[in-house]
Amino acid sequence: MGIIDYFKPVETMTAEEARKFLQGGDPREYNLIDVRQPGEYEQGHIPGARLIPLAELPGRITELDPNKLTIAY
Amino acid sequence: MLQTAGFATVHSILGGIRAWEGLTTPGQPEAGMAFFTMAARAEELTALAWLLEEGSRRFYEEAQRSLKDSDVQKLLSGLVTAEGHHKASLENLYQNITGSPPGKGFPSSLLSDATPGDYMEGGVRVSEALAWVIGKNIQAFLELAMSLETASYDLYIKMERRVEGENSKRVFSVLSGEEKKHLESLASLLDRKI
Numbered sequence: 001m002g003i004i005d006y007f008k009p010v011e012t013m014t015a016e017e018a019r020k021f022l023q024g025g026d027p028r029e030y031n032l033i034d035v036r037q038p039g040e041y042e043q044g045h046i047p048g049a050r051l052i053p054l055a056e057l058p059g060r061i062t063e064l065d066p067n068k069l070t071i072a073y
Numbered sequence: 074m075l076q077t078a079g080f081a082t083v084h085s086i087l088g089g090i091r092a093w094e095g096l097t098t099p100g101q102p103e104a105g106m107a108f109f110t111m112a113a114r115a116e117e118l119t120a121l122a123w124l125l126e127e128g129s130r131r132f133y134e135e136a137q138r139s140l141k142d143s144d145v146q147k148l149l150s151g152l153v154t155a156e157g158h159h160k161a162s163l164e165n166l167y168q169n170i171t172g173s174p175p176g177k178g179f180p181s182s183l184l185s186d187a188t189p190g191d192y193m194e195g196g197v198r199v200s201e202a203l204a205w206v207i208g209k210n211i212q213a214f215l216e217l218a219m220s221l222e223t224a225s226y227d228l229y230i231k232m233e234r235r236v237e238g239e240n241s242k243r244v245f246s247v248l249s250g251e252e253k254k255h256l257e258s259l260a261s262l263l264d265r266k267i
Contacts, residue, residue, distance in 0.1 A: 007105030
């Protein structure tokens, strides 16, 4: 197998697709998480995004419902 | 990381917050998710991990030459050393699995297009990442490095689940723990630089 065969691309959505989804969706039915650092989050974030910095994600993953669609940035 | 933890449907936003805000700066190289079929043998996974560690080591070593921030250089020096230790751990593991140390053909004999130093975590090409880093600020570089360490952490969790034998699982468990510490160090430095 080639190297690239060992990796799958992460599913993505464009900013426009995310905007449409979030405008029409019920926040109780999805997880929207900002994985940047607190300073970056404070400078600006997508409305409704929950901050869970990337380095903290392994330990805080239980705060999220795995059965909901999750959008991360 | 989320999918590895069992999250059913996960999407990232292409271009992140900058795209949301209408800015069109090209995004950083995207790290893919590690994916193994059940046919992948333990020695192949070990060879893959070794190859990626060498790629990451090369990336950090070359980035260290071009980035002038002394805090970043110090951290990168530590990461270069750590990736070297990880390679040594994987060579030992390979010997435990196969009964022989890695030979001259390692890892190319196990991975069809493997040239050590070409690829790093997430299947990202080292040359692509180094080209992307040129002219970027420290924050952008650290965010890229964090995405790579996250991919590495995810890779080792999957490898630990995939291999058999307590010794092999322990090696990958230690490696995933160390990648998590790298991620935390990078995050801590990014906090200071924002």
